[in-house]
Amino acid sequence: GESVGLHLPTLSVQEGDNSIINCAYSNSASDYFIWYKQESGKGPQFIIDIRSNMDKRQGQRVTVLLNKTVKHLSLQIAATQPGDSAVYFCAENKAGTYKYIFGTGTRLKVLA
Amino acid sequence: GEEVAQTPKHLVRGEGQKAKLYCAPIKGHSYVFWYQQVLKNEFKFLISFQNENVFDETGMPKERFSAKCLPNSPCSLEIQATKLEDSAVYFCASSPGPKGSNYGYTFGSGTRLTVV
Numbered sequence: 001g002e003s004v005g006l007h008l009p010t011l012s013v014q015e016g017d018n019s020i021i022n023c024a025y026s027n028s029a030s031d032y033f034i035w036y037k038q039e040s041g042k043g044p045q046f047i048i049d050i051r052s053n054m055d056k057r058q059g060q061r062v063t064v065l066l067n068k069t070v071k072h073l074s075l076q077i078a079a080t081q082p083g084d085s086a087v088y089f090c091a092e093n094k095a096g097t098y099k100y101i102f103g104t105g106t107r108l109k110v111l112a
Numbered sequence: 113g114e115e116v117a118q119t120p121k122h123l124v125r126g127e128g129q130k131a132k133l134y135c136a137p138i139k140g141h142s143y144v145f146w147y148q149q150v151l152k153n154e155f156k157f158l159i160s161f162q163n164e165n166v167f168d169e170t171g172m173p174k175e176r177f178s179a180k181c182l183p184n185s186p187c188s189l190e191i192q193a194t195k196l197e198d199s200a201v202y203f204c205a206s207s208p209g210p211k212g213s214n215y216g217y218t219f220g221s222g223t224r225l226t227v228v
Contacts, residue, residue: 008153034216043116043203043219044155089155091216098210099145099168100217102155 008087010107019077023090023103028071030092030101035064035075038087038105047075047088077108085110114138116206116220119186124226125194133223134186137206143167144187145205145217146179155203160210161187167210194227201225 013019025033031052036044050057050064050073057064063076073090087107091100117136125131137144146158157171161181172179176194181187191198201224205217 032211036216041221043205043221045219046216049216091155093211097168098143098160099157099171100155101157102147105153 008105008107010109012109012111013080014111015082016079019075019080019084019108021075021077021088021106021108023073023075023106025071025073025090025092025103026101027092027094028068029094031095032093033064033066033073034091034093034100035062035073036089036091036102037084038089040086044089080108080110082110082112084108116204116218117186118202118204118220118223120223121221122224122226124228127196127227128193131191131194131198131225131227133189133202133204133225135189135204135206135220136186137204138218141206141208141218143207143210144181145207146187146189147203147205149201149203149222151200158189158202162210191225194225196227199225199227 034049035047037047038044048059048062048064050066055066061078065074087105089105090103093100119134144161148156159169159172159179160167164181176192179189201222203222205219207217
């Protein structure tokens, strides 16, 4: 089961619908961003990344959008499936540094 | 191997006891990172290594936390005199470069430390 203190923002979507998860990042000097998926009892798993010289990148069923003006990152998941249920984190890396700052996670619940 | 192996999966310690966590990075990965995740949410960077050398230790609480990556041995994170607030999941990650590979870091499954 889940531990106490899980006051994560939660997004509930119907199976088959599209999901949009948002993230406000903290540092205007960050030049590389990753979205991670974390399933219960597991470590974060890479989904997609984007560099600051791009504003959109597409993968398989996933798209990341970057708006540097307002320091906003979003993850779009097309045709959401039950296996997409997890907590999603954005992570930013500031140019010249070698550690990632993780955002507050968002729990995605896929309803059958 | 192709996964980051962390042991043990669960560790329970009484307040004041020592805790030692281990991480075997993916073979060929030169960089190892330790993160602490509290309440399944916030990730806090602790320390990173390039091979056996400390690369960045700006996140380490210096008083009770120490870490090593020695040749031909798993990396370790040790907490002396654990406190209740140390209860968290500790994740290790490895990568071939300091910023990650084409796929960021590869994370292990974590060690859940419970201090009672």
